Amino acid sequence: MCVPDSLMLSALLSCLALCRSVGPVVPDSLRLRGGTGIDAPPSSACIKVYSENAQGYDTWFEEAYFPGIIGAEFTSVERAMESFFPERSPLRVLEVGMGTGRFCLHLKKRFPEHEMLGVEPAEGMRKLCLENFKKHNQTVQLLECAAEDLDGCSQQVGEKVDCALFVTVFGFLKDHDKAVRNVHAVLSPTGCVLVAFIDKTTAWGKDYFLMTKEDKFYTDGTCVVHLAEVVEVFQRNGFDLVEDACYQTLMNYNETKLDLDFVEDEEEALKVERGYGDGMWSVLCFRPRS
Numbered sequence: 001m002c003v004p005d006s007l008m009l010s011a012l013l014s015c016l017a018l019c020r021s022v023g024p025v026v027p028d029s030l031r032l033r034g035g036t037g038i039d040a041p042p043s044s045a046c047i048k049v050y051s052e053n054a055q056g057y058d059t060w061f062e063e064a065y066f067p068g069i070i071g072a073e074f075t076s077v078e079r080a081m082e083s084f085f086p087e088r089s090p091l092r093v094l095e096v097g098m099g100t101g102r103f104c105l106h107l108k109k110r111f112p113e114h115e116m117l118g119v120e121p122a123e124g125m126r127k128l129c130l131e132n133f134k135k136h137n138q139t140v141q142l143l144e145c146a147a148e149d150l151d152g153c154s155q156q157v158g159e160k161v162d163c164a165l166f167v168t169v170f171g172f173l174k175d176h177d178k179a180v181r182n183v184h185a186v187l188s189p190t191g192c193v194l195v196a197f198i199d200k201t202t203a204w205g206k207d208y209f210l211m212t213k214e215d216k217f218y219t220d221g222t223c224v225v226h227l228a229e230v231v232e233v234f235q236r237n238g239f240d241l242v243e244d245a246c247y248q249t250l251m252n253y254n255e256t257k258l259d260l261d262f263v264e265d266e267e268e269a270l271k272v273e274r275g276y277g278d279g280m281w282s283v284l285c286f287r288p289r290s
């Protein structure tokens with residue numbers, strides 16, 4: 001994820017407001033219009049941008065102004081996974097839109113027993129992802145494929161996967177329904193999908209969306225989406241929300257005191273909690289409906 005610089009973040013934090021929780025029942029005001037997408041951008045332009053600027057994207061993870069933020073995001077994905085799969089048996093994990101592999105690499109180090117697979121349509125991102133894995137002596141099977149074309153790659157994916165991940169990818173899909181149906185088809189009936197994103201329902205998420213609108217990485221898609229929209233797309237494509245395995249972090253808990261530059265209570269700001277709707281960063285867990 002792109003992290004704003006410290007000044008911008010301070011400004012954002014100063015205007016945080018308590019946000020309303022959104023449950024799995026989607027209010028009318030948040031329903032998707034047009035059926036398939038959150039602003040449904042054509043994603044070819046976006047893939048070109050990512051392919052040509054892969055190094056720039058990846059550098060954010062190295063130069064993070066607030067490493068604690070990325071750590072909290074990693075932890076929230078980890079917790080959701082541990083919560084859904086309490087036994088530490090080896091899993092097949094498929095990341096859709098793996099990017100340069102930062103999240104997957106982190107999970108591989110944390111859970112070395114898991115087998116990691118990824119699909120990523122942008123060539124530049126795939127190249128860097130493979131380099132990142134190699135640098136850390138880890139392996140990954142990476143396919144050139146967009147989520148919407150996963151049905152054509154299912155043979156290469158092979159056996160059903162236990163866990164599919166979307167990390168800051170959902171807002172870039174051009175056909176959300178097709179992408180989710182495709183993932184359903186490659187997922188084990190006892191598996192789950194974890195969707196991690198910046199929640200536009202929160203005050204911080206809204207500001208982040210406005211701030212990144214002109215950023216080259218987000219002009220043809222976004223990592224900021226409404227939580228209720230994600231829930232709606234998954235529910236209408238055969239999934240149920242697993243409330244107990246949803247995690248969140250980057251809480252809008254105190255708009256006057258929270259400032260990660262002058263940390264008084266960073267622990268509180270970066271805590272990772274079960275649930276959704278309050279944290280700017282949300283990890284939702286879905287299981288295929290039986």
Ligand SMILES: C[S@@+](CC[C@H](N)C(=O)[O-])C[C@H]1O[C@@H](n2cnc3c(N)ncnc32)[C@H](O)[C@@H]1O
Pocket residue numbers: 001043046047050051096097098099100101102103119120121122125145146147148166167168169172173174223
């Ligand atoms: C914000 S980056 C996130 C990358 C990685 N998941 C992470 O969190 O660092 C968005 C990624 O989605 C990929 N992408 C865009 N459209 C896609 C699609 N239709 N299917 C799969 N991936 C897509 C882009 O190429 C890019 O690598």
